[in-house]
Amino acid sequence: xxxxxxxxxxxxxxGGGSLRAVVGRGFGAVPPTxxxxxxxxxxxxxxxxxxxxxxxxxxLGTVALRLSFAAVLLLMLWRPxxxxxxxTWVVVVGYGVTLGLMNLCFYLxxxxxxxxxxxxxxxxxxxxxxxxxxxxxxxxxxxxxxAGGVVLLMEGRGDLDLVGFVFALAAGxxxxxxxxxxxxLGRRTSExxxxxxxxxxxxxxxxxxxxxxxxxxxxxxxxxxxxxxxALLSSVIPYSLDLEALRRxxxxxxxxLMSLEPAxxxxxxxxxxxxxxxxxxxxxxxxxxxxxxxxxxGANE
Numbered sequence: 458x459x460x461x462x463x464x465x466x467x468x469x470x471x472g473g474g475s476l477r478a479v480v481g482r483g484f485g486a487v488p489p490t491x492x493x494x495x496x497x498x499x500x501x502x503x504x505x506x507x508x509x510x511x512x513x514x515x516x517l518g519t520v521a522l523r524l525s526f527a528a529v530l531l532l533m534l535w536r537p538x539x540x541x542x543x544x545t546w547v548v549v550v551g552y553g554v555t556l557g558l559m560n561l562c563f564y565l566x567x568x569x570x571x572x573x574x575x576x577x578x579x580x581x582x583x584x585x586x587x588x589x590x591x592x593x594x595x596x597x598x599x600x601x602x603x604a605g606g607v608v609l610l611m612e613g614r615g616d617l618d619l620v621g622f623v624f625a626l627a628a629g630x631x632x633x634x635x636x637x638x639x640x641x642l643g644r645r646t647s648e649x650x651x652x653x654x655x656x657x658x659x660x661x662x663x664x665x666x667x668x669x670x671x672x673x674x675x676x677x678x679x680x681x682x683x684x685x686x687x688a689l690l691s692s693v694i695p696y697s698l699d700l701e702a703l704r705r706x707x708x709x710x711x712x713x714l715m716s717l718e719p720a721x722x723x724x725x726x727x728x729x730x731x732x733x734x735x736x737x738x739x740x741x742x743x744x745x746x747x748x749x750x751x752x753x754x755g756a757n758e
Contacts, residue, residue, distance in 0.1 A: 492702040493714045496695035500718070501725040503690030504572055507564065508730060510683050514671040516564040521667025522675060522684025524560060524660040527692035532657060537650035545645045552638045552651070553658020559631035561663060562624045569621025571732035573723025574610055577742050578622060580719050580749060581607070582629030586636050587712075587752040599748040606744030609737045652696070712753035720746050 487495075503523075510519045541549065566575045581603060588600050611617060642651040667675060674680065703711055719742050726732040734742070 489702040489705040490710075490714065492698045493706075493711060494717070496698035496702070497715070497718050497721045498725070499690050499694045499698070501572065501576070501722045502729070503687050503692075503695075504567060504576075504722070505725055505729040506683060506690060507687045508567055508572065510680065510687070511568055513677070513680055514667070514674050516568040517561065517663070517669075518667040518671030518675050519684070519687065520557075520560045520564045521660070521664045521671075522680070523687045523691055524557065524656065524663045526685050526688035528653070528656040528660040530688065530693050531649065531653040535649040535653040537646075537653050539654075541646075541654075548638065548641050548645050549651060549654045550658055552635070552642045552655040554662055555631055555635045555638055556655060557659035557662030559628050559635055560659065561666060562628035562631060566621045566624035566628060569618040570625065571723075571734065572726035572730060573719065573732065573734055573742060574617070574738065575621070575625045575628075576722035577606070577610065577719040577745050578625035579629040579632055580745055581626070582631065582633035583636055584745070584749045584752060585629075586633045587749070596752060599752045602744050602751075603748040606741040606748070609741035609744065612737065656692070709754060713750045716746050716749035716753060719749075 507519045507523065510522075514522070563575065563579055566578070584599075584603055588596055611622070642655060645651065646654075675684075699711070723734055723739065723742050727734070
């Protein structure tokens with residue numbers, strides 16, 4: 458969602474040609490709605506691949522791999538200058554720390570609870586941001602709808618790991634803060650430079666935890682390949698898709714489409730990870746999706 462404040466103009470030539478032009482031509486024939494949906498699918502498939510890595514390097518090691526590879530790729534792509542004002546660096550560091558903590562908490566949650574429940578719970582963070590300062594009575598209904606979804610999540614299955622649920626809530630809180638700091642980052646940096654620098658800071662936050670938890674297991678060739686796949690699916694590909702989509706559709710429509718993410722996470726969890734949800738938990742997912750779509754629409758009217 459942070460991509461709303463960034464553009465693609467001025468991308469430096471990579472490999473003798475403009476990567477922006479090549480990607481733009483490829484995306485040009487794809488409707489923007491399809492780009493957003495492909496980005497959502499990519500993120501959730503990345504989470505599924507990440508969960509398969511947990512057995513080899515743990516959740517913390519997986520986060521370290523994802524953020525490290527994403528940082529390297531984005532730094533190579535944008536090649537940002539480190540010469541920034543002090544206030545800009547404060548925002549960049551705040552953004553990166555928030556991003557790193559958000560991913561650490563989310564993957565710790567994903568290690569304990571199903572993907573669909575983790576994403577639905579985490580989604581309460583941006584929903585809270587959308588509802589903050591709301592004045593309409595309808596927004597109060599959306600808040601109650603989301604709260605009802607949380608209750609259904611907790612009661613849908615008795616063996617839901619409470620620690621995992623708390624980590625997902627913490628990831629949601631970080632996501633809400635991430636949106637606010639990301640807006641400030643967009644005002645102080647241009648193109649994808651702030652994102653690249655922030656991702657590097659996030660990697661510096663996560664790598665010590667991953668290295669301490671997994672050690673040399675992180676250096677296995679197949680683990681590195683899988684980590685690269687997670688970085689591409691979870692960060693680089695959806696960021697590029699969202700960026701292109703936002704150039705061709707109103708932010709309000711983009712936000713409503715992004716509200717489908719919890720439902721897609723539940724579906725990917727069922728089909729790829731064999732994580733079935735109780736019927737009441739499916740209703741909970743739909744409650745959060747409806748609340749998010751309604752709040753997003755109202756915030757942009």
